[in-house]
Each structure stands twice: as structure tokens, then as C-alpha cells.
Amino acid sequence: MAQRKATVAAEVGLHARPAATFVQTAQKSPIDITVAKLGGxxxxxxxxxxxxxxxxxxxxxxxxxxxxxxxxxxxxxxxxIAETP
Structure with missing residues (x-):
């Protein structure tokens, strides 16, 4: 299993447009992808x-x-996507 850590840079966090872009990109891949807050x-x-x-x-x-x-x-x-302001 591959893993990446990223610091969310968007002013609104991972909400609204950044969240939609994140999810749409994840949906393009046929593999299982998860996301969590650090330690969550x-x-x-x-x-x-x-x-x-x-x-x-x-x-x-x-x-x-x-x-x-x-x-x-x-x-x-x-x-x-997560690191883009």
C-alpha cells in the first residue's frame, strides 16, 4: 500500500471546491483510495x-x-490538489 502525507493549503481547507476536485480526481482511478486526518x-x-x-x-x-x-x-x-492554495 502506497501512502502520501500532505498539508492542506486551501484557505477553506478540504471543503467545497478543493474537496470536489480531490474526490473527482480520486474517482478517475479504479483502485481503493482512503484519506484521513493525521492520526484519524x-x-x-x-x-x-x-x-x-x-x-x-x-x-x-x-x-x-x-x-x-x-x-x-x-x-x-x-x-x-491538497497542497494547492
Missing amino acids: DPVNAKSILSVMGLDVRQGEMIVINADGEGAEEILDALAV
Whole structure:
């Protein structure tokens, strides 16, 4: 299982547009992807309600996990989204 840590840079955190972009990108991959606050329980990264339910705010770190072919590439893309202001 591949993993990335990223610090959320968007002023609104991982909510609204950043969350939608994050989820839409995750949905493009056929593999299982989870996201969690650092030290928290992981949720399905392909579910907008689950991602927004994490209540990730600007400056908080998230952990993204993916398992399967193409995991490294999708994790890189999701980390870039999370770290984009």
C-alpha cells in the first residue's frame, strides 16, 4: 500500500471546491483510495460526503493511501490538489 502525507493549503481547507476536485480526481482511478486526518480514521476518498465530513482545515495534515496499480501516480495527483492554495 502506497501512502502520501500532505498539508492542506486551501484557505477553506478540504471543503467545497478543493474537496470536489480531490474526490473527482480520486474517482478517475479504479483502485481503493482512503484519506484521513493525521492520526484519524480513514474514509473513502471517492465520497464527497466522507471527505467533507473529515473537516480538514487549512494547515492540517492528511494521509492518503492507495493500493493497486497506478497508486503512486494517483497519490501524487491528490497530494498536489491538497497542497494547492
